[in-house]
Amino acid sequence: MTGVLVLLERHAGAIAAASCEAVGVARSIANGGPVVGLLVGPGGAAGATGLGVDRVLLAESPNLDHPSGAQLAVLLAAAADAASSTTIVVPGTARGRDLVGRVAVRWNASAATNVTEVATSGSGALRVTRPVFGGRATEELELPGPRQVLALKPHAFSPPATSPAPTPVEPLALPEGLAKAPALDVRGFQPTVGGKGPELGDASIVVSGGRGVGTPEKFQVVEDLAEAFGAAVGASRAVTDAGWRPASYQVGQTGKAVSPQLYIAVGISGAIQHIVGMVSSRVIVAINSDPQAPIFRVADYGIAGDLFAIVPALTQAVRAARSH
Amino acid sequence: MEIAVLVKPVPDAETRLRPDAKGLALDPEGVKWVLAGYDESAVEQALLLKEAAPGTTVRAISYGPVARAEEVLRSALALGCDAATSLEAPPEAPTDAVSVARALALALTKHPASLVLCGKQAGDDEGGIVGPAVAELLGLPDLGVATNVRWDGGPGGLTMERSVEGGLEQGRTALPALVALQQAWNDPRTAKLPNILKSRKAPIERIPAAEVAAAMAPSAATAPRRLGFRLPPPRTGAKMIEYKTPEEAAEKLVRILREEAKVFP
Amino acid sequence: MVDFSLTEEQTSLRDMARKFAKGEMAPHAAECDRAGRFPEEIYRKAWELGLMNLNVPTEFGGSGLGLFEQCLIVEELSRACAGMTTSIIANCLALEPILLGGTDEQKHRLLDPFCASYHLASFCLTEPSGGSDAGSLKTRARRDGDHYVLDGEKCFITNGPFASLYTVFATLDPSLRHKGIVAFAVPRETHGVVPGKEEEKMGHRASATSTVRFEGARVPVANRLGAETEGFSIAMRTLDQTRTPIGALATGIAQAALDHAADYSKRRQTFGKPISEHQAIQIKLADMAQALHAARLLTWQAAWTIDHGQPGSLESAMAKCFASDAAMRVADEAIQVFGGYGYMKDYPVEKLLRDAKLAQIYEGSNEIQRIVIARELLARYA
Ligand SMILES: Cc1cc2nc3c(=O)[nH]c(=O)nc-3n(C[C@H](O)[C@H](O)[C@H](O)COP(=O)(O)OP(=O)(O)OC[C@H]3O[C@@H](n4cnc5c(N)ncnc54)[C@H](O)[C@@H]3O)c2cc1C
Ligand SMILES: Cc1cc2nc3c(=O)[nH]c(=O)nc-3n(C[C@H](O)[C@H](O)[C@H](O)COP(=O)(O)OP(=O)(O)OC[C@H]3O[C@@H](n4cnc5c(N)ncnc54)[C@H](O)[C@@H]3O)c2cc1C
Numbered sequence: 001m002t003g004v005l006v007l008l009e010r011h012a013g014a015i016a017a018a019s020c021e022a023v024g025v026a027r028s029i030a031n032g033g034p035v036v037g038l039l040v041g042p043g044g045a046a047g048a049t050g051l052g053v054d055r056v057l058l059a060e061s062p063n064l065d066h067p068s069g070a071q072l073a074v075l076l077a078a079a080a081d082a083a084s085s086t087t088i089v090v091p092g093t094a095r096g097r098d099l100v101g102r103v104a105v106r107w108n109a110s111a112a113t114n115v116t117e118v119a120t121s122g123s124g125a126l127r128v129t130r131p132v133f134g135g136r137a138t139e140e141l142e143l144p145g146p147r148q149v150l151a152l153k154p155h156a157f158s159p160p161a162t163s164p165a166p167t168p169v170e171p172l173a174l175p176e177g178l179a180k181a182p183a184l185d186v187r188g189f190q191p192t193v194g195g196k197g198p199e200l201g202d203a204s205i206v207v208s209g210g211r212g213v214g215t216p217e218k219f220q221v222v223e224d225l226a227e228a229f230g231a232a233v234g235a236s237r238a239v240t241d242a243g244w245r246p247a248s249y250q251v252g253q254t255g256k257a258v259s260p261q262l263y264i265a266v267g268i269s270g271a272i273q274h275i276v277g278m279v280s281s282r283v284i285v286a287i288n289s290d291p292q293a294p295i296f297r298v299a300d301y302g303i304a305g306d307l308f309a310i311v312p313a314l315t316q317a318v319r320a321a322r323s324h
Numbered sequence: 325m326e327i328a329v330l331v332k333p334v335p336d337a338e339t340r341l342r343p344d345a346k347g348l349a350l351d352p353e354g355v356k357w358v359l360a361g362y363d364e365s366a367v368e369q370a371l372l373l374k375e376a377a378p379g380t381t382v383r384a385i386s387y388g389p390v391a392r393a394e395e396v397l398r399s400a401l402a403l404g405c406d407a408a409t410s411l412e413a414p415p416e417a418p419t420d421a422v423s424v425a426r427a428l429a430l431a432l433t434k435h436p437a438s439l440v441l442c443g444k445q446a447g448d449d450e451g452g453i454v455g456p457a458v459a460e461l462l463g464l465p466d467l468g469v470a471t472n473v474r475w476d477g478g479p480g481g482l483t484m485e486r487s488v489e490g491g492l493e494q495g496r497t498a499l500p501a502l503v504a505l506q507q508a509w510n511d512p513r514t515a516k517l518p519n520i521l522k523s524r525k526a527p528i529e530r531i532p533a534a535e536v537a538a539a540m541a542p543s544a545a546t547a548p549r550r551l552g553f554r555l556p557p558p559r560t561g562a563k564m565i566e567y568k569t570p571e572e573a574a575e576k577l578v579r580i581l582r583e584e585a586k587v588f589p
Numbered sequence: 590m591v592d593f594s595l596t597e598e599q600t601s602l603r604d605m606a607r608k609f610a611k612g613e614m615a616p617h618a619a620e621c622d623r624a625g626r627f628p629e630e631i632y633r634k635a636w637e638l639g640l641m642n643l644n645v646p647t648e649f650g651g652s653g654l655g656l657f658e659q660c661l662i663v664e665e666l667s668r669a670c671a672g673m674t675t676s677i678i679a680n681c682l683a684l685e686p687i688l689l690g691g692t693d694e695q696k697h698r699l700l701d702p703f704c705a706s707y708h709l710a711s712f713c714l715t716e717p718s719g720g721s722d723a724g725s726l727k728t729r730a731r732r733d734g735d736h737y738v739l740d741g742e743k744c745f746i747t748n749g750p751f752a753s754l755y756t757v758f759a760t761l762d763p764s765l766r767h768k769g770i771v772a773f774a775v776p777r778e779t780h781g782v783v784p785g786k787e788e789e790k791m792g793h794r795a796s797a798t799s800t801v802r803f804e805g806a807r808v809p810v811a812n813r814l815g816a817e818t819e820g821f822s823i824a825m826r827t828l829d830q831t832r833t834p835i836g837a838l839a840t841g842i843a844q845a846a847l848d849h850a851a852d853y854s855k856r857r858q859t860f861g862k863p864i865s866e867h868q869a870i871q872i873k874l875a876d877m878a879q880a881l882h883a884a885r886l887l888t889w890q891a892a893w894t895i896d897h898g899q900p901g902s903l904e905s906a907m908a909k910c911f912a913s914d915a916a917m918r919v920a921d922e923a924i925q926v927f928g929g930y931g932y933m934k935d936y937p938v939e940k941l942l943r944d945a946k947l948a949q950i951y952e953g954s955n956e957i958q959r960i961v962i963a964r965e966l967l968a969r970y971a
Contacts, residue, residue, distance in 0.1 A: 011490050018489075066493075069456055069466050094488045098468045098504075101456030104422050110546040111422060113452050116586045127551065131586070132449050137341050137350070139449070140552035144545065156586040158579075182465030182501075187483070188494035205589060230589050254935040262587040273930075276856055283585045285577065286562060301580060302562030303573050313570035317578045322589065398601070514612070517639030517652050520605055524598045 002124065004030045005085035006053060007076060008037045009093055015047045018091030020159035022152055023052050026089045027160060029120050036083040038172070040067050040075055045169040050162040057083065057172040068184035069095075073102035076149075078175035080107065086124065086146050092154040100151045109147035116156040126150070135261055135282040200249070203232030205262045206281070208251055210274075211238035212267020212288065212307055219244055221311045222266050228318040234258065234278075236268045252277035267307045270295025287311065325380045325475065325499070327370045328437035330428050330458070331400050333357035333392035334448040341555060348550040350448070357392040359399045362443025364512035365505040369473055370441050371404045372510065377475060383435055387411040387427045387536070394528050402515035402523035409435065409529045414537035419449075420547040423540040425457035430539040431531060432462060439482065440502040444469045452504070459502040466502040467495055471510070473503055593889075599661055602654075606662040609638060610669035618670035621795035622940050625787070627751065628673065628795055635677045636707040640666070642700075644681045644688065644830065649696055650704025656830070656892040660837035664885070667841025668848075671944035672793035674838055676709075679747040679796075681834070682952075683710035685827040686756045686772050690815030699754065699774050699812075711752040713743040713801055714824055720745070721957050723758070723824060724767045728803060730759035735810045737773065739781070739803035745951070749784045749799035753777045757803070758824050761817065770820035774812045781806035792943030829902055832952055833895065836888035836908035839916035839948040843881040846916070846923035846941045850874060854926055864926070873926060877919045884912035903965040910958035913948035920945045 004026035009016045026035045037053035039045060041064040048056045059075045076099065080088050088103060090096040097113050104111035117129035124145025132139050200206065207229060209222035226233045235249040251258055253273040263281035268274060270293055279298055286299035287310050296302045303310050336356040344351040367384065374380040384400035386393040390412050397408035411427045432440060445452035459466035470484035483496045484503060567573035582588040595603070613631055621628050635641050643659045645651020666674040680703065687699050702708055716726050728741025739759050754776055760769040775782060785800035815823050851874055854865035864870045891904035920941040924931035931938045949955045
């Protein structure tokens, strides 16, 4: 039996989606062992119930309002020892990922970040898969036991179903080392305001529309989907030539060459002049009413159907999944 | 102020990726090793701080097979770093992040710095482990992945911004400290031609492999073992999603993007 | 010993030029070509990075590179945009007469400003009445006390409208032919120096070319380069130095054409397979690759010869002539590989053909190069 400790990160009072995903992963590698959550900072155990952890350790102290990486590493190591965990899983957030190197050193653990697959293998080791070279390749690693620390790639795992059972919460005795760990002096925070989407050239997701969209007004369905994804908007030359959208939207030989993690082509036939501008995207999705459209030859996933039915449904589904 | 910048040789962005004969790592044949993109931002940050605070010196530090490490150190010197230290990789050349962090920490104990800068992650393994591990080894505060690092002159005065979920955090720390830099936010400069020529002749301090190996030894037991290095299979046409209603198609696609393709935002 | 491997220093210079070319020049090449825009901001950056006065020795603040290193850099720049490259390397051409004919005092006085901040210079040899027959130029120089007075018109002068210094060749007496030609360094602000408007050109449209008129321009004797009889020799020795980089410029165009053609041939499908799998296209690509490779090797050898202290007239003429002819052929075939798309301005290859053409004409037309080659050749059979 191996116990797994999960760092539960709270954003604005609610447990971050990335932490819920971490709980699911923890459960899958715990082999029936306990999955324990660590909550840090003022705010009590709010939000901890229903996550699917067996119990929660609460490290509460007013000066842990903005815990530093060093402080969190001390707390994680202490909590893992207190809970007899052999693996620590941290969410793939900006703060979470920064902890892995510290915990690896302090807790003498084998470490990996940006993990997209994980499984147990014999004698306490874990096998993990992670993308490297910007997703152009993957590597598989064995993390030897007895101790490992992992950060997950955000949204690479589905969160587990919530459970209504109440979760026992216990305080974590603040370890001695905490006082010595350098603190972080956070002086301010500006919430991101939902402004315009990312630039076409460096967006990690691009949603492009083609002539199949029909009119400049209806191009809005493409933009809605892009907004749901937090993606940049692109277009085929058919769209920019017709003046439905400015030339700066054009993807292809004579437009921009893009290589995002995800490219979604909506109502685009897949002419070679378009394809050369997007074929190096990591994952390509095509939505087109013609099942024979050449775009399906370069896409990884296809939906044959009317874009005006599919795209609004997809926009809904993406919004729902992201607001989780 | 003494600044140290940790720089890693990574394959040039145009490298055609190919697994080696054992299928465990990138085939190094014909690879051109360059300064990692994030590290360029770290070097740029160091140089900006140096320009703002005369008397500051910047030392670049790299670990790796000598030829690769010294090539990127020369790039760092050509950009304007003042000194360079190369940590010679032992024959088995461990590459796991914690071992590398121990090697870099060795150089930093020889050349204590009040500010250690590094890239957020390397462009090849994209680990992001080395910087925080170095900070932990040296007992330094680390400010995470930052932009806009400014020093107001005193020992108490490093401010920075870091992008976290939901917003931008402004932080401050006393020195010494370690900061990891976000890529390209500061538009890294290009080395000038005369400086490139000068850098070819500049001395590079070399810490010998035996000493490096001894520093790395404590993490040998936790080093991850490589099991495979794979390229995505060539595209053979789209996997078509079967569905009865648009909603079903949408849900299936979201699940695939999340669980199979792992690209859901 | 023959050794074709580059030193680490040479590799790092080439990489730096490649990075600049890709990052700063290539993104603006099509736009500048279309609009005929002279992208001064790019030239300033090139100057800042030390890519401009490549041949000026370090003691005068230049980069002090050998011809071989210059050629490595020029090829990379030209791969991104030959027109911009022409304007970037025009200083090498214009300042060479000062390096060859100037006294130490003149070198410091005239070259220092170019190395201290961004300035352009122009080489003024060609005249409307003839370029190839430089010995018969008509711009007059008349001695007047401690000045010379210049009258005449030069044409096709690269960077003419933007230069702050002109190196000018004028004759004391046309009947003396070569022996009457004198070289001068003429500051732009000299009264009577009148640059014309930019010409509309077929290619190299990011470069500016104009006439420069001299209307009684008074040039101090202190600005005469070399002796009164040495002007023609200075002009010819200048071109001996700068001809080889034109071979490199042409090689860069050919490399760009091959890159585009090979890449496109793997993507374009006809008759159910990529056109790169049709043998007719493979033969084209193979021939293009051979021409490119030969052009580069001739250029390298010419540069090596001159760097090793030999005149290299034969070698540099061969390099410039062969490489520019090769660039024309390779660019032409690249268009053919692209089919109709190659003929469209949306695609980058038609520009390469227009750009390659100039390399056959300027810095001594290829006809003149062949005359030189034949003369050198036949002399060996005397
Ligand atoms: C010199 C030159 C340069 C070019 N450069 C570029 C370039 O840079 N970028 C570029 O994109 N193109 C470029 N082109 C144009 C290119 O050849 C194609 O004409 C263009 O890409 C077609 O755009 P499209 O796919 O949007 O339109 P079409 O080819 O008309 O395809 C529309 C698609 O929409 C689908 N559709 C229609 N209605 C629906 C519906 N209700 N639901 C779902 N699907 C639907 C159809 O099945 C069809 O597949 C260039 C052409 C030339 C000649
Ligand atoms: C864009 C551009 C930039 C230039 N930049 C500069 C510059 O910065 N400074 C400068 O001084 N000049 C410059 N030139 C001028 C260039 O060097 C001349 O155009 C070139 O030397 C040819 O001279 P020409 O045009 O007068 O042709 P001509 O000399 O009139 O020649 C016409 C044709 O006759 C051929 N020909 C001439 N004589 C012979 C012969 N004896 N045997 C066989 N064939 C012969 C030529 O090869 C050519 O094909 C530039 C030209 C251009 C187009």
